[in-house]
Amino acid sequence: MSKTRTSGGGMGGGDMGGGGMGGGGCNAGITGNCGLHIDAPATPNRVTPDVEFFLSTFMQGSQVINGVEVPVWGFNMGGGIDGMGDGGGGGGMGGAMPSPPMRVRQGQIVHTHLNAMAMMAPHTVHHHGIEPDTFNDGVGHYSFDVLGEYTYQWRASQAGTYFYHCHVNTVLHAEMGMYGALIIDPPEGPGRVYQNGPTYDVEAIWAVDDIDMNWHCLPWDAALCGGDAGLNNFNPELFCINGLGEDLTETDAAVVVNASVGQRVLLRYIMAGYVPQKVKFPAALGPIQVVAEDGRPLPAVQTLPAGSEILMTPAERYELIFEPQTAGSFPVEIDFFDYRAASGSLRKIGAIRSRFNIS
Ligand SMILES: [Cu+2]
CATH class of the missing domain: 2.60.40.420 (Cupredoxins -  blue copper proteins)
Known part of the structure; x- marks a missing residue:
């Protein structure tokens, strides 16, 4: 394999920095x-x-x-x-x-x-x-x-x-x-989670992220050449699901799950943040079937009791199936925790909610 190692200005030579372009x-x-x-x-x-x-x-x-x-x-x-x-x-x-x-x-x-x-x-x-x-x-x-x-x-x-x-x-x-x-x-094709695997009628994809505004004006190569850009210090103050903030996540169709009683709802949860996320599913959604994690089927579907919480760490993915038997609008709350807290002593720093609307 041919590999070109460059340093300094590199290809494209010259300083394109300076910002000011919006x-x-x-x-x-x-x-x-x-x-x-x-x-x-x-x-x-x-x-x-x-x-x-x-x-x-x-x-x-x-x-x-x-x-x-x-x-x-x-x-x-x-x-x-x-x-x-x-x-x-x-x-x-x-x-x-x-x-x-x-x-x-x-x-x-x-x-x-x-x-x-x-x-x-x-x-x-x-x-x-x-x-x-x-x-x-x-x-x-x-x-x-x-x-x-x-x-x-x-x-x-x-x-x-x-x-x-x-x-x-x-x-x-x-x-x-x-x-x-x-x-x-x-x-x-869509409708099954994996080959010969569980079926679903309704699908939702949530990518749940946290944002520290102090990071968002850094140059692309911050700290690549050494120095301290603060990339070991992450203090998010904004939270989003699929890029939508808490003002929209309980109403926007890009996030809210709409289904009918008896339908099988697949939630594909992508942990896209850096601090721990705890997802609290309301008991009204019934037992939670964990069918796959990180792109791999579980050896057997694991069923969690209704009302369970799942703690997510960065880059994890969960495929969860619900079969709600009760109509209503049910909030799902995601809490965010300081990543520096010692194990077992989570310190909540934020939250965001969405909803399952079951008709
Ligand atoms: Cu990049």
């Missing part, structure tokens, strides 16, 4: 790329894919979350057949977090085309929980960071709930919003 005046240009391996090679052993996604990076987005304007970065998803990925959202400028979902079917060969040109800052796409070869894993430490274009080739080998995210200065880029849901349906 997005809350945040500086997102190249100021250094210590330790990165910047490259944009051809995809080895490239074959014709079954499905393709065209992602382009943006670094000057802005999103109002619960009344607060938050600078965000992410991936826009576009069409296009030239591999450039039109961006769909204005190439490099605006966009929303989280990034658009990818959905494929087990057995498919997938091409994820990345166009990382915005602000001349390198990024990658890591399909978390997927196991491609090193070249296509999107982990720069083991392969390369993309400035330009690269096509990730991977196979969807196991149905389940995953997510994708950038793996450059990961803790910062993921915090900024460079992630999206990745769902692999079984060969039968």
